[in-house]
Amino acid sequence: MEERLQKLLAQAGxxxxxxxxxxxxxxxxxxxxxxxxxxxxxxxSVDKVTMDGKALPKAESxxxxxxxxxxxxxxxxxGQDDRETVRxxxxxxxxxxxxxxxxxxxxxxxxxxxxxxxxNKLTHPKFGHEKEYRVLVARRPDEKQLEAWRRGVxxxxxxxxxxxxxxxxxxxxKGAWIRVVMGEGKKRQIREVGRLLGLPVVKIIRMRIGxxxxxxxxxxxxxxxxxxxxADLKGEEKGPRAVPAYKRKPAQRKxxxxxxxxxxxxxxxxxxxxxxxxx
Numbered sequence: 288m289e290e291r292l293q294k295l296l297a298q299a300g301x302x303x304x305x306x307x308x309x310x311x312x313x314x315x316x317x318x319x320x321x322x323x324x325x326x327x328x329x330x331x332s333v334d335k336v337t338m339d340g341k342a343l344p345k346a347e348s349x350x351x352x353x354x355x356x357x358x359x360x361x362x363x364x365x366g367q368d369d370r371e372t373v374r375x376x377x378x379x380x381x382x383x384x385x386x387x388x389x390x391x392x393x394x395x396x397x398x399x400x401x402x403x404x405x406x407n408k409l410t411h412p413k414f415g416h417e418k419e420y421r422v423l424v425a426r427r428p429d430e431k432q433l434e435a436w437r438r439g440v441x442x443x444x445x446x447x448x449x450x451x452x453x454x455x456x457x458x459x460x461k462g463a464w465i466r467v468v469m470g471e472g473k474k475r476q477i478r479e480v481g482r483l484l485g486l487p488v489v490k491i492i493r494m495r496i497g498x499x500x501x502x503x504x505x506x507x508x509x510x511x512x513x514x515x516x517x518a519d520l521k522g523e524e525k526g527p528r529a530v531p532a533y534k535r536k537p538a539q540r541k542x543x544x545x546x547x548x549x550x551x552x553x554x555x556x557x558x559x560x561x562x563x564x565x566x
Contacts, residue, residue, distance in 0.1 A: 296316070298404060362390075418469060
């Protein structure tokens, strides 16, 4: 099936559709050896589309998988050493890439997909998609520490973190579990903020990415997303479920003016009103 080139490029992981439009305008995209133009369509099953001379892979169905990444596993499609990667945990054919990285020693929800456009939407800071974490700190925080975390903390590199939703959940020995919800994700941000506030982080579990929740998944378990979950992540409206004809209620016809019952007039009385005045 033919699709616009910017959509095909986005699905191949080259960025948003707007960014891919710029690639086409600048002449970096070719279709069957001819420089492409904006608005052009192609079918990857029959056409050869290249970006900077590199051919786009043949069309494959879009896949969306939720994975519980365990600790000591890399958030990568391919490893550069002998460490285990999240891609190796999913025995499914095709290209799959992690959306939203987790530190090597953190765990929780990872979205695996080959939808480049959705990947860009979920990871680009301008969209501000929330990510929710359950964090175990080594000490019980006081309200002053929690409030500082909520307002934002200046990191060692001089950058200040954006405001976050930080809530105490429960005590755990000498430490405590807290919930952190934020719309950004600098490298090792939660651990660095905890260190600067005197709250060493012991454990991090990501519970949610946007509308997608970890749910009942256990470490190393994975599942395909439902159609509704995919629509929620993309910000698409979910249509009403189809209702069989025999279950539908008959349409209510609005009565015309002539169908409306006439208003009853008040009955005449022979007795004069007490308020009436005789002249």
